[in-house]
Amino acid sequence: MKLIRQQIGQMIDNAGNAIRQVFRGKINLTKSADKIQKVQVSALADETLQDVELMQQFGFTSHPPSGTEALIIPIGGKTSHSVVVATENGQFRVKALKTGEVAIYDQSGSSIVLKQGKVIDINCTTLNITAPTINIKGNITQKGSITNNGDVTSSGVSLVGHTHTGDSGGTTSPPN
Template sequence: MMKSVGSRIQKAASQIRQTFLGIVARGDSKALQLKGFTDETLQEVELIQHVGFSSFVPDSAKVVVIPLQGKTAKSVVVATTGGAVVVNVAKGETCVYDQFGHQVLLHQDGIKMTGNVEIVGGLKVSENIESDGEVSDKTGSMQAMREAYNEHKHGNSPTALPLME
């Protein structure tokens, strides 16, 4: 009798799909097409992401698939890894990055951004601003301002001293 009960439990459990790893066949930010075991293909699997964070999952990324209620047809993706670009972080660091190589790295000494940055809205800085490149506004560059100042005269007077560097 115990063997019969055990057999029935095992048969029922074998019909419940367990969490598995898949590979993205077609990426997106909301629903994915996945390759599962052997020749299995899952269509329009919902991608669950944290509120306030949205990313486009690239093809060939690895994903964690959870079949809700044990049914493959009700699967969701809850984690992804292994895109073409992967950033390795050190202990305590956090990095947000994309597949184009842009990144915001939060590390022990501050924040490092890689890529062009566009700010929509104001920017208030409480300490010094340094640049290894040109600084410009809608009218011109600071270098052009220096050159205009250093060359200017008032009538027969000499050029301004000290020169702006």
């Protein structure tokens, strides 16, 4: 009976060893045009995996640069049907976050950091916002100049359409 248990144990071990476990690799290139991105990954023992699906959380997507570390799960233990479930690139990652802070970043150094104390830091060269209406509650502090291609109204007074009472009685014409 002991011999049978040993043989069964050995068979289970052999079967388990034949199934590929989760492993690490490095992304070489990314194809981002399809519904699900696919990557080429260099893995252990100089193997290169082609068209590995890159699974990402809904609402978040990235195009990881070459050299990004990847955590790869072989579906059903088969390397030929693997998926990348996590990526990390310490070269570009925002470092020294405090507990609970969150960052979105790219390889050029742009970042959005949600910080403790309800503070959001945005670091970029140009910030483009496309919205028909922007509502801000609170004060705005501005450093630098503002260029505007439309009217500015403050407390109901139009910068373009306002007039002043003239020194000699009447009103001035609106600004040009």
